[in-house]
Amino acid sequence: MTPARGSRPGVRxxxxxxxxxxxxxxxxxxxxxxxxxxxxxxxxxxxxxxxAGRAVxxxxxxxxYGLRGAGLALALGVAFLLDDPARHTTAPVPVxxxxxxxxxxxxxxxxxxxxxxxVLLLVPGTVRPPxxxxxxETGTALxxxxxxxxxxxxxxxxxxxxxxxxxxxxxTAVLAPLLLPGHWALFVPPNDPGWTAAHERWARLLTGAxxxxxxxxxxxxxxxxxxxxxxxxxxxxxxxxx
Amino acid sequence: xxxxxxxxxxxxxxxxSGPRNSWAAVLALAAFEAxxxxxxxxxxxxxxxxVTWIVWRTLQPRDDYPVLQDADRATQGGxxxxxxxxxxxxxxxxxxxxxxxxxxxxxxxxLGVWRRTAAHALSVVPLALLTAVAVTAQFTWxxxxxxxxxxxxxxxxxxxxxxxxLFGAVGVLLARLVTSAVAAPLLVVVxxxxxxxxxxxxxxxxxxxxxxxxVVTTAGAHPYPSDLLGRPAGWxxxxxxxxxxxxxLLAVLVSGGRRSRAVQAAFAGALTLAVLGGVVQTGxxxxxxxxxxxxxxxxxxxxxxxxxxxxVRYCAFSEWLPRxxxxxxxxxxxxxxxGGPARGRDLLVRQRVDVRGGLLxxxxxxxxxxxxxxxVGTSWGGNRVPEFSTAVAGVxxxxxxxxxxxxxxxxxxxxxxxxxxxxxxxESALRGVRLDDSLTGSAIVVSRTEPLLMTAGQTxxxxxxxxxxxxxxxxxxxxxxxxxxxxxxxTVRAAELLGVRASVGADRCAR
Numbered sequence: 001m002t003p004a005r006g007s008r009p010g011v012r013x014x015x016x017x018x019x020x021x022x023x024x025x026x027x028x029x030x031x032x033x034x035x036x037x038x039x040x041x042x043x044x045x046x047x048x049x050x051x052a053g054r055a056v057x058x059x060x061x062x063x064x065y066g067l068r069g070a071g072l073a074l075a076l077g078v079a080f081l082l083d084d085p086a087r088h089t090t091a092p093v094p095v096x097x098x099x100x101x102x103x104x105x106x107x108x109x110x111x112x113x114x115x116x117x118x119v120l121l122l123v124p125g126t127v128r129p130p131x132x133x134x135x136x137e138t139g140t141a142l143x144x145x146x147x148x149x150x151x152x153x154x155x156x157x158x159x160x161x162x163x164x165x166x167x168x169x170x171x172t173a174v175l176a177p178l179l180l181p182g183h184w185a186l187f188v189p190p191n192d193p194g195w196t197a198a199h200e201r202w203a204r205l206l207t208g209a210x211x212x213x214x215x216x217x218x219x220x221x222x223x224x225x226x227x228x229x230x231x232x233x234x235x236x237x238x239x240x241x242x
Numbered sequence: 243x244x245x246x247x248x249x250x251x252x253x254x255x256x257x258x259s260g261p262r263n264s265w266a267a268v269l270a271l272a273a274f275e276a277x278x279x280x281x282x283x284x285x286x287x288x289x290x291x292x293v294t295w296i297v298w299r300t301l302q303p304r305d306d307y308p309v310l311q312d313a314d315r316a317t318q319g320g321x322x323x324x325x326x327x328x329x330x331x332x333x334x335x336x337x338x339x340x341x342x343x344x345x346x347x348x349x350x351x352x353l354g355v356w357r358r359t360a361a362h363a364l365s366v367v368p369l370a371l372l373t374a375v376a377v378t379a380q381f382t383w384x385x386x387x388x389x390x391x392x393x394x395x396x397x398x399x400x401x402x403x404x405x406x407x408l409f410g411a412v413g414v415l416l417a418r419l420v421t422s423a424v425a426a427p428l429l430v431v432v433x434x435x436x437x438x439x440x441x442x443x444x445x446x447x448x449x450x451x452x453x454x455x456x457v458v459t460t461a462g463a464h465p466y467p468s469d470l471l472g473r474p475a476g477w478x479x480x481x482x483x484x485x486x487x488x489x490x491l492l493a494v495l496v497s498g499g500r501r502s503r504a505v506q507a508a509f510a511g512a513l514t515l516a517v518l519g520g521v522v523q524t525g526x527x528x529x530x531x532x533x534x535x536x537x538x539x540x541x542x543x544x545x546x547x548x549x550x551x552x553x554v555r556y557c558a559f560s561e562w563l564p565r566x567x568x569x570x571x572x573x574x575x576x577x578x579x580x581g582g583p584a585r586g587r588d589l590l591v592r593q594r595v596d597v598r599g600g601l602l603x604x605x606x607x608x609x610x611x612x613x614x615x616x617x618v619g620t621s622w623g624g625n626r627v628p629e630f631s632t633a634v635a636g637v638x639x640x641x642x643x644x645x646x647x648x649x650x651x652x653x654x655x656x657x658x659x660x661x662x663x664x665x666x667x668x669e670s671a672l673r674g675v676r677l678d679d680s681l682t683g684s685a686i687v688v689s690r691t692e693p694l695l696m697t698a699g700q701t702x703x704x705x706x707x708x709x710x711x712x713x714x715x716x717x718x719x720x721x722x723x724x725x726x727x728x729x730x731x732x733t734v735r736a737a738e739l740l741g742v743r744a745s746v747g748a749d750r751c752a753r
Contacts, residue, residue, distance in 0.1 A: 038424045045428045049435060062440070069435045076427045163341075163423045167330060170427050171284060174323065174434065175291075 022095050023103055030103050035080045035162070039108065042077025043115045046070030050122045060190055063127045064134075068187070070119050071138030072173050074112060075145040079169055080162030081108060082149040087159035091219060097153075098217035105146060112142065129190045133199045137186075140206040145169050147213035154216040267353050268361045275365035279331050285369065288327035289376070292320040296380045307389035307565070307623035309465035310381075314394035315473075317377040318457045321402030322438060325409030325456075326430050328369050332410045333426035336362045336417035356499030359418060363490035366410030374403040389568070389623060392561045393468055397475035404482035405456040409433075411489035418493045448600045453478060453523040463604040465620045466597050467545075467559045470538055472531035473601075474523040481519030487512035527600075535597045542594055553577065553586065558593040558618075565622055572627060573616070575664045576634045579716055581723030584638040590615045591634075594690075609643035609691040617643060619690040625674040628662060629688055632675060635660035636694065639727050647692035650751035652736030654696055656719065656726045658687075658704045659740075663715065668708045681705065699733045699746030706742045715740060 046069070053066040081104055084090065090100070116138060120131055148169060152161035177187040186205070188198040279285060299305065299316075336359070339345045348358065377399055384390060416425055437455060440446065448460055453474065460473065491499075491509040499505040527535075538545050538559070548557040551570040554577070558566065569591055577585060594617050596605050610617055616637050618630055635657045636646030649657065662668040662675075669681065676685040677693070682701060687694040696704075707715050722739040725731060733746050 038422060041422060041424055042428060045432065049432065065435055065439045069431050069439070073428055073431050076431065077424055080424060163334070166424060166427045167284060170330070170430055171287065174326070178291075 023099060026095065026100065026103055027107070030100065031107055033084070034104060034107060035077075035083055038080045038162075039074075039077040039111075042073045042075075046073040046115070046119055047122065049073065050119050054122055054124060058127065060127045060129065063123055064129045064190055067119065067123065067129065067134055068137065071116075071134075071141050072170075074115065074138070075141035075169060076166045078108070078112075078142050078145040079149055079165040080160075081105070081146060082153050083160040083162040085159050087153070097219045101150060101153075101217050130195075133195070133202075136199055136202050136206065140202050140209060141169075141173075143206055143209040143213060144172075147209045147216065150213050150216035154218070154220055264353060264357055268357050268364070271353070271358065271361035272364035272367075275335055275362055276368040279328070279335060279365055279369060280372075282327075282331040282334075284327040285324075285331050288324045289372070292324050292373075292376055295320050296376060296383075300380065300383050304624040305384075306387060307391075307568075307621070308384040308387055309561075309620065310385055310390055310392040310394040311468040311471060311561075312392075312465045313384040313390075314381055314398035315401070315459055315475075317380050317399060318402045318405070318459055320380075321373045321377065321406050322457055324369070324373055325406040326433060328366060328406055329409040329413035329416075329433070330426050330430055332362060332366055332413035333417045334423075335365070336414050337421060337423065340421055341423070355497045356494045356502075356505070359414065359494050359497040359499070360490075362414045362417075363411055363493060366407055366414070369410060370403040370407040373406045374400075377402045389565075391564050392465070395468070395475050397479045398473070400479045401457060401475070401482065404479055404486060408456060408482055408486040408489065411486045411493070415489045415493040415496075418497045446602075448602055449526045450524055453481075454520060456482060460601050462601040464595065466595055466601060467538065467561055467620075470531060470535050470595075470597050471601065472527040472535075474525070477519045477523040479519075481516055481523055484512050484514070484516030484519055488516050539594075539596045539598045542592065546593065554589045554591055556591045559595075559620075562593055562620065568622060569618060569630065572631050573634050576631050576660050577638065579660050579664060579719065580635075580638045581720030582727070584723070584727070585720075587614060587638065589634070589637065591618050592616070593618050593620065595620060606693075607691045609647045611642055611644045613642045615643065617691050625688070628665065628671040628675040629690065631665070632657065632661040632687060632694065633689060633691070636689075640729075643691055647689070647694060650695065650697075651729065651749050652700075652731040652733040653727055653729070654694070654700045655703050655707070655733060655736045655740070657694070658696065658700070659707050659715065659719065662704075663708065663712060669705065672704065672708075695751045697733070697747075697749060697751060699744070699749070702744050703733060703737045703740075703742055703746060706737075706744055707740060710741070 049069050050063075050066050053063055058066060082101060091097075116135065120128065120134075145165065148165040149162060152158070152165050158164070180186060184201065185194060186198055186201055188194050192198075339348055348355075381394055381399055385394065412429070413426060416429060437457065446452075452458055458473075458478065488509065491505060491512055494505055495509055542559070543557065545559060546557045547560050547563060548555050549563065549566055550556075551566065552574060554570065554573050556566045556569060573589065573591060577587075577589070580587075590612075592610070592615055594607050594610075596607055597603070599605055607617060614637060616630075616633050618633070619626065633643065633646075636649070637643055638660065639653050639657050640646035640649055646657070658672070662671045665671045673679050673681055675687055676696070677688055678685050683698045684701070685696055687696055718740050719726065726736055726739060733749050737744055737746060
């Protein structure tokens with residue numbers, strides 16, 4: 001049996017529940033379902049990259065690459081944040097997807113913040129690039145990953161789109177430095193005169209990613225149902241045996 | 243029930259004709275997986291990017307005169323990205339049955355897990371072959387250019403495709419070790435930092451541990467004769483092939499192939515190959531090559547062959563002899579503009595390199611003190627043409643390279659006019675030969691030996707001369723040759739003699 005998706009007007013008695021209480025009740029189960037192993041692996045790789053750079057005495061440019069690599073690693077982990085094998089069964093629950101997604105993000109944010117602080121502290125002060133600007137870069141990567149996951153969940157049917165989102169994010173990270181024209185450059189070296197301008201672009205990108213993420217938080221409306229409700233094994237279509 | 247019965251009935255038949263059939267099945271599965279792999283978006287994108295990069299790079303005007311012993315290893319960078327895409331997709335393909343939960347269905351087949359792993363490893367081979375086609379096309383294109391000199395090496399050309407094979411095998415191995423979907427992207431990030439970002443320990447060196455890196459481009463400033471390179475390309479290809487086989491066979495071993503003696507033996511063999519290649523390639527530059535480098539740097543006349551074209555004798559390393567015609571065209575044009583005894587003077591154009599400090603060393607050559615000798619480097623095309631013509635003009639005006647390198651008077655005007663006036667676009671050639679690409683003010687003029695210096699006044703006069711009718715200036719140069727080439731003639735006087743009115747200060751060269 002295929003569960004009905006989207007929110008039907010009649011099935012919302014629990015909307016009267018205060019949002020905060022629902023969210024508080026959800027904290028523990030959501031915490032349990034977060035992909036901690038994936039996030040842990042990504043965070044470990046980030047720490048490993050930066051730690052290895054410290055161990056071999058990397059210069060400022062290598063350190064910058066290492067920090068960007070660490071940020072990208074965690075972003076690849078975050079791309080899996082909205083993976084939910086039970087996704088199709090949670091579509092009709094009273095708590096809206098936006099609340100659940102935001103709750104996931106909110107639970108991960110402090111952990112990610114602690115991790116990033118550890119990564120920054122792991123870098124010797126002499127070769128550390130401007131921490132604020134680099135935090136902006138990493139934050140943008142994380143929000144982009146989350147936005148990608150949110151878009152994939154909203155417009156796709158896959159319960160676990162993280163893999164594709166991670167591949168797309170990785171492809172973007174590889175291609176952007178190669179293909180972006182000079183006046184759109186994002187990945188500039190620390191002594192470049194365009195550092196400030198590049199970070200204004202990063203800030204704009206962050207805003208755009210956050211807006212995209214916010215716009216994709218909700219479950220797709222009923223107009224998207226017609227396609228998704230059709231089960232591949234259903235009997236409503238023409239007979240497949242002929 | 244029926245399925246179980248079928249399996250039970252079929253089992254003895256398979257046992258009878260097992261090995262042959264199962265290998266046919268492995269090959270069929272490999273062909274199927276290869277086709278799927280080829281159609282994955284990252285792989286398609288990587289190949290499209292690789293081809294675009296090849297076309298863009300090869301069409302660059304500065305690549306019109308390729309030196310093939312450098313062009314062969316210039317094919318190695320592109321396949322790295324293809325390899326990373328293949329790693330990602332091969333990993334994904336192996337994990338597909340886990341992801342889609344079809345592993346249980348496959349478990350009833352006679353084709354065991356390790357044979358399916360072998361098929362996945364084999365499915366990477368067509369992608370490596372496709373990379374080989376791209377690499378061969380790139381190199382052939384370079385070799386067919388009319389300005390190409392030197393000779394390429396098959397081992398260098400094999401490096402790119404073997405790197406793709408290695409990365410694909412690593413992707414398969416990773417899937418058999420870790421079933422997590424995030425593992426491959428994370429490994430790609432680490433590989434990107436190590437191999438593309440240059441964070442590999444000791445990267446940027448010429449010998450030693452840097453050769454454990456899959457691709458070692460050793461991109462120096464100048465091309466060198468192929469017998470001075472001393473790159474262990476053959477051993478490196480062996481190392482990559484051994485490593486790729488090791489990774490693939492390890493994947494087969496960990497997925498249950500350890501019962502097969504043949505797989506164990508093959509794994510041991512592959513590991514031996516990888517270790518052998520890995521150890522030998524890090525041994526450094528062989529003593530014979532070091533001696534040859536010193537000989538070619540200190541006494542190139544013993545290694546070179548000479549040909550005479552008109553009044554100029556050209557001595558070059560034998561691989562560069564096809565380029566003599568290009569040098570002769572430039573030298574003849576410059577000498578035809580000279581006047582007095584310089585017009586009929588015998589010149590010697592000698593190709594020189596200094597490779598004693600290794601391939602990555604960008605040491606300036608000492609200017610020659612022998613009268614009438616001009617130094618030419620190993621690169622050609624683009625700014626190297628006005629650089630060479632300036633060297634010829636300098637020797638014609640000052641007598642020898644050493645004297646030309648310290649010219650700081652009105653003679654500089656004659657040198658630059660001789661060097662550039664005959665070219666199709668003298669001003670852009672002037673821009674190209676000046677270090678800061680400027681057209682005003684003082685600037686350093688690049689040279690394969692000691693750089694020259696133009697003052698702001700000399701620049702102004704030279705540009706004014708370009709605006710005047712060519713034949714009028716040429717006649718004046720010839721008429722006043724003796725005075726124009728006298729040491730100590732001022733720029734003001736030179737401008738006067740050449741019929742240019744320009745307010746120029748005294749000649750001051752701040753070196």
